[in-house]
Amino acid sequence: MTVKTMQLFDTHCHIDFEHFDDDRGDVFERMQEAGVTRIVAVAVELEQTSRLIKLVESRDGVWFSVGAHPNHEMVNEPTVEQLCELAEHKKCVAIGETGMDFFRTHVDPAIQEQRFRTHIRAAHAVNKPVIVHMREADETTLRILKEENIAGCGGIMHCFSSNWEAASQALDMGMSISFSGNVTFKRNDELRAVAAKVPEKSLLIETDSPYLAPVPKRGKRNEPTFVKHVAQCVANVRQIPVQELVEITTANAMRRFQLI
């Protein structure tokens, strides 16, 4: 396995966060060395958009999304028009992250739901995929995806952490399933079983860095380079060479983000 052949795609990271302010250049350098040639820097608030644009405009292989996280407290809720306008930039490849999060409810569930629907409607309008954050809210999230006809624009179940039942419902709606560092955690046998079962064409990998560093980096600050550990773990459970897993997931990501 050489650096040249790797070509990993981290479909979800937060590289613009302050966690990387002191050494962002080094983080990008390590990425290149590890063969992580493509990433999407995902938004959690609208105010972040100009910062993300600055980040992606000076670099190849870096794209961004526009959206507000379900648990991000905001004074004015985003509108469809506002999201569409911010998503006009040619390197904006997705809407989100959005979704439902009942693990932490800084934002009232009814407001989360309305915000989620607004994001999906904007995604339809600009024909871009939705990055979906679903935490302890499977039933509600999947119901809203169905009601808002997510199949029309498609999307990604990011940092997937639920069971096969939820995965298969999402797959039936044409969603991609993205696995993050927690798929490597010792206790997560059930999640690894899901990762073994997801159809090849729907499989993605990510870091969600700076959070959720995979084994053997668990507990440290995560960074896009570590997506290679997620790739290795998922390749192991699918019993295929890691290079094959990388080729599959990178091609899937390119298709999902309409880059090919």
Ligand SMILES: [Zn+2]
């Ligand atoms: Zn998330």
Ligand SMILES: [Zn+2]
């Ligand atoms: Zn995230």
